[in-house]
Amino acid sequence: MSIVQCVPNFSEGRNQEVIQKIVEGIQSVPGVRVLDYSSDKDHNRSVVTLVGSKEVIVEGVFAGIKVATELIDMTKHQGEHPRMGATDVVPFIPIKDVTMDECVELANKLGKKMGEELGIPVYLYEKAATQNHRTNLANIRKGEYEGLAKKMEDPKWYPDYGPKEFNRKSGATAVGARMPLVAFNVNLNTSDLTIAEKIAKNVRLSGGGLHSVKAMGVELKERGIVQVSMNMVDYKKTPLYRAVELIKIEAQRYGVSVVGSEIIGLVPMDALVESIEYYLGLEDFRKDQILENRLYQE
Amino acid sequence: MSIVQCVPNFSEGRNQEVIQKIVEGIQSVPGVRVLDYSSDKDHNRSVVTLVGSKEVIVEGVFAGIKVATELIDMTKHQGEHPRMGATDVVPFIPIKDVTMDECVELANKLGKKMGEELGIPVYLYEKAATQNHRTNLANIRKGEYEGLAKKMEDPKWYPDYGPKEFNRKSGATAVGARMPLVAFNVNLNTSDLTIAEKIAKNVRLSGGGLHSVKAMGVELKERGIVQVSMNMVDYKKTPLYRAVELIKIEAQRYGVSVVGSEIIGLVPMDALVESIEYYLGLEDFRKDQILENRLYQE
Numbered sequence: 001m002s003i004v005q006c007v008p009n010f011s012e013g014r015n016q017e018v019i020q021k022i023v024e025g026i027q028s029v030p031g032v033r034v035l036d037y038s039s040d041k042d043h044n045r046s047v048v049t050l051v052g053s054k055e056v057i058v059e060g061v062f063a064g065i066k067v068a069t070e071l072i073d074m075t076k077h078q079g080e081h082p083r084m085g086a087t088d089v090v091p092f093i094p095i096k097d098v099t100m101d102e103c104v105e106l107a108n109k110l111g112k113k114m115g116e117e118l119g120i121p122v123y124l125y126e127k128a129a130t131q132n133h134r135t136n137l138a139n140i141r142k143g144e145y146e147g148l149a150k151k152m153e154d155p156k157w158y159p160d161y162g163p164k165e166f167n168r169k170s171g172a173t174a175v176g177a178r179m180p181l182v183a184f185n186v187n188l189n190t191s192d193l194t195i196a197e198k199i200a201k202n203v204r205l206s207g208g209g210l211h212s213v214k215a216m217g218v219e220l221k222e223r224g225i226v227q228v229s230m231n232m233v234d235y236k237k238t239p240l241y242r243a244v245e246l247i248k249i250e251a252q253r254y255g256v257s258v259v260g261s262e263i264i265g266l267v268p269m270d271a272l273v274e275s276i277e278y279y280l281g282l283e284d285f286r287k288d289q290i291l292e293n294r295l296y297q298e
Numbered sequence: 299m300s301i302v303q304c305v306p307n308f309s310e311g312r313n314q315e316v317i318q319k320i321v322e323g324i325q326s327v328p329g330v331r332v333l334d335y336s337s338d339k340d341h342n343r344s345v346v347t348l349v350g351s352k353e354v355i356v357e358g359v360f361a362g363i364k365v366a367t368e369l370i371d372m373t374k375h376q377g378e379h380p381r382m383g384a385t386d387v388v389p390f391i392p393i394k395d396v397t398m399d400e401c402v403e404l405a406n407k408l409g410k411k412m413g414e415e416l417g418i419p420v421y422l423y424e425k426a427a428t429q430n431h432r433t434n435l436a437n438i439r440k441g442e443y444e445g446l447a448k449k450m451e452d453p454k455w456y457p458d459y460g461p462k463e464f465n466r467k468s469g470a471t472a473v474g475a476r477m478p479l480v481a482f483n484v485n486l487n488t489s490d491l492t493i494a495e496k497i498a499k500n501v502r503l504s505g506g507g508l509h510s511v512k513a514m515g516v517e518l519k520e521r522g523i524v525q526v527s528m529n530m531v532d533y534k535k536t537p538l539y540r541a542v543e544l545i546k547i548e549a550q551r552y553g554v555s556v557v558g559s560e561i562i563g564l565v566p567m568d569a570l571v572e573s574i575e576y577y578l579g580l581e582d583f584r585k586d587q588i589l590e591n592r593l594y595q596e
Contacts, residue, residue, distance in 0.1 A: 003593065035592050051593055095589060180589075187581075244578055260581045266589045269567065276570045279577040280542055283485075283558045291393060291478075291564045292590065294333050295301065295349055 003096040004057040004103060005180065009088045010046045010068050011077050011171075013039040018071045019046045025067040026050055032060030035266070044079030045088070049266075054098050058110045061090060065173075069118050074145050074171045082138075084145045085171030087114075089137060091126065092177045095268050103177035104128045108161075111175045115162025118170070121152065122161040125176035130160055137174055145171045182232040182271050183264035184240055185218070186247050190256040193219045196226035199250045203228060203243060210246060212238040225259070232271075239274035269293075301394040302355040302401060303478065307386045308344045308366050309375050309469075311337040316369045317344045323365040324348055330358030333564070342377025343386070347564075352396050356408045359388060363471075367416050372443050372469040380436075382443045383469030385412075387435060389424065390475045393566050401475035402426045406459075409473045413460025416468070419450065420459040423474035428458055435472055443469045480530040480569050481562035482538055483516070484545050488554040491517045494524035497548045501526060501541060508544065510536040523557070530569070537572035567591075 012018045019039055027034055032052040039046040052060050065087045072086035090110065092103040107128035114120045129135040133156070143151050149166035151157045158164050159172060188196055196217030201207035204215040212234035218227050228247055232240060248258050270287070277285055287293055310316045317337055325332055330350040337344040350358050363385045370384035388408065390401040405426035412418045427433040431454070441449050447464040449455045456462055457470065486494060494515030499505035502513040510532035516525050526545055530538060546556050568585070575583055585591055 003590075005589070033593065035589075051589075186579075240578060258579060260579045262581050263583060263587060266587055266592065269588050269590045272574045272588070273570065275578060276574045280538060280573060281484075281556060281558045283560050285561060289561060289563065289565055290567050290570070291303070291333075291349075292301075292567045294564065295331065 002054045002098040002102075003051055004054050004098055004106065005049065005051050005093040005095050006057050006061045006090065007047060007049050007093065008061055008064060008090045009083075010048070010064075010072065011044065011074065011079065011083050011086050011088055012068070012072050013044040013046050013079065014041050018068075021071060022046070022064045022067045023048060026060050026064040029056060029060040029063050031056040040081070042079070043081035044077065045081045045083065051095065054102055054106060057092065058106055058113070062110060062113055065090070065114060066118065069120065069170050073169050075168060077145065082141050082144055083171075084141050084143075084148055085120070085173045086169070087120070087173045088141075088171075089125075089174045090176070092128075092175075093180045094177075095180065096270070100127055100177060100179070107175045107177045111161040114173060114175070115159070118162075120162050120167055120170050121159035121164070121172040123157075123172060123174045124160045125174045127177040128175065137176070140174050148172055179212075179234040179236065180268050180271070182235055182240065182267050183230070184232050184243065185227045185229045185262050185264065186244055186258055187220070187225055187227045187260045187262075188251060188256045189259045190226060190254070191219075191224045192254075192256075193217055193226050195251075195254045195256055196228050198254070199247055200228045200230075202250050203230070203246055210238050210243060213243055235268075235271040235274060239278065240271060241275040241278045300352045300396040300400075301349055302352050302396055302404065303347065303349050303391040303393050304355050304359045304388065305345060305347050305391065306359050306362060306388045307381075308346070308362075308370065309342065309372065309377065309381050309384050309386055310366070310370050311342040311344050311377065312339050316366075319369060320344070320362045320365045321346060324358050324362040327354060327358040327361050329354040338379070340377070341379035342375065343379045343381065349393065352400055352404060355390070356404055356411070360408060360411055363388070363412060364416065367418065367468050371467055373466060375443065380439050380442055381469075382439050382441075382446055383418070383471045384467070385418070385471045386439075386469075387423075387472045388474070390426075390473075391478045392475075393478065394568070398425055398475060398477070405473045405475045409459040412471060412473070413457070416460075418460050418465055418468050419457035419462070419470040421455075421470060421472045422458045423472045425475040426473065435474070438472050446470055477532040477534065478566050478569070480533055480538065480565050481528070482530050482541065483525045483527045483560050483562065484542055484556055485518070485521075485523055485525045485558045485560075486549060486554045487557045488524060488552070489517075489522050490552075490554075491515055491524050493549075493552045493554060494526055496552070497545055498526045498528075500548050501528070501544055508536045508541060511541055533566075533569040533572060537576065538569060539573040539576045
């Protein structure tokens, strides 16, 4: 059975009753599962993580979006996090037995449905983007809800789906497809933050380092050490082992060592398998050799 | 949901109809899944791999054993593989959210049921063994079916469950609990088999090497290389990384290198996670951080 993850962000982080109703809407769809949800009062925003097969995931997230469209009024919304809609952003993420192209299709299916049935302007972003200037979510959201009516007058910002007119109550939504993100931090045996910052720079793409790695230096004050804190935005392109091994090599220049690492939050099994194949030197390993994968195959 | 694996061995490897009926018997139990089965004509023996939760696995394998008891007549059985019963051996193997102690309980539950309902003498073995001399399956099976009537007269070989009398048609069955076995081979860049044999000896427990590792040297003639072929019989005690790293160290003595490895057949995800934690230096990693594990939790 395929697994697609979907992580809609809603512009409500204070009224628990509203958040609860959105989650219940999603959970009402058979085969869809809410793995996690969390709200931030300052951001006035909630993030829901749901999973389901490619057959049911759109229906699942749509049920939540429908509730959000009814209960959230953007004319009254305030919060620190940039936002442009009641349902602000909806990425589809391939986890198992599903391709990125199929996730792009799911984004299109949801966008069309939101436009037609809810009257919400939808912009496709990341892998689902139809135009280059819409790949980056920050570009789409620039100006936020308050600037949206004016922005939509420009043909460059006509939505991919839904009405070309500004929707006062719901704003607009970015719907897209992207790889799962793995939050991976590598600890160094020094308290010198500048070393972590230098290594982070060398490891990330923009500093002449690795593709699909975003990195910064962070201080772990309690432990008296520093870490290279990374977002691995495409573990298929750049697996975890490559980042940690490169950090080890860079660390030598500063006379420091890697003393540990951590994965924050969830990680798809595939992201670990890529690295175990490297370290054990596995030849011809097939993922269906993992007993659990055989088990849940349909 | 817990996952228990069970790998019953039946003394029929030629009559496909009988094997098919045994498998169908197992599959008739809801929640039980047959992952694989294979027969060997020379051995005249079939091995079935089924999985299910601890609530259903005993009922599942019992359904197959019942069919085997009806259709297999040990007075007519011939085959190269040592055997003592129509259902020869039944190990329960903990895979996920189940302890070894619980698998020992399952072995007892099945043994009691086979004794009472089918009149089959049952010997508990490995982790389920009630007496030291019964831990090793080979000891229990020594003398095979043909020697069983005589062997059972000795109080030392009174069964743990079922009648003390010899069952002519069905023989006796060994029921036990053990860790999953991982078949893990490490390749060396030499054609000299004696080097693989020497390293195998140094790596296995009996040669002063690692606990829970059985190893031998094997020639891969087509590739012109050799390998250390291992059975990792308890990956929790001795993880895969420790074996491959020790082989690398031993290989240095002979001026050869590890050039790859392979896992044959199925491997529980946990066995890989143990090694990835080591290589990436992961701190405080919880297995429920693997997205798939969250997904199938009940």
